[in-house]
Amino acid sequence: MTKNHRIPLLRTLDIMYNHYDEYISHLYDASTKIVKRDTSVCFYDCSNYYFETKSNDDDYVDAVTSEVTKSLRKYGVSKEHRPNPIAQMGLFMDKDGIPLSMCITSGSDNEQTTAIPLEPKLITMFKVKKFIYCADAGLGSFNIRNFNSMGGRAFIVTQSINMLSNTLKGAVFSDIDYRLLSNDKPATIKQMTDLTSLTHHFMKIEYIRLYLLIKLLTWDYMKRRRARTALLGRLSQRP
16 A cells, blocks of 8 residues: 555544444444344453553643543553553454454553443444343453343353352352243253263363363473573573
8 A cells, every 4th residue: 555545544544533433333234234143142351452662641631621531552451461551442242253343442441441331332233222241250340240230131241159158159059040041941950961961072072172282382382482592591602
């Protein structure tokens, strides 16, 4: 792409920013004419990206209203444990793993505050209010769970059983209120255990494949690491 072609493209970014929600909604509507979109379950997760700089970006302060606009590149909790300023991205995906919407927030923001502002936009985009919110424990705060307990929505977030109280542990291991997602019929833990045993053979094969892949990748990583250590040792001995 030549410089003359890049300039008109860059000029459209401000327009896309100002009409971002409309653009995402248009993409979703257009995609439904190509593939079937299943939004009954929506997965949400956050990641962040580091920048090769050693300082935060300065916040923008409006000279007239004194309104403060927070900059993106800020020090925060890096997923890669890097000591650099970061920016965060939150992403919603449908049941088939196709992206729905996203947001970019400041690196110093708590990622738990990013989900709820996005969900009303999804509800408007879907034209339906019912879906199941799925996320890991880090994105399953009380406010998020409370928000997804209303309007026909539900939530599934990971939770360590060992960390639960005895009352909740008893509720988990009782056969009350377990239902099959496929037909909403009551189910017991024993039935679910039997269903698991039917697929154990196929799962075992996949576990073996995954184990071999991890072992191969680990071996390759250690080989590269030893070679790098040896190279650094030779370089350090040079006069």
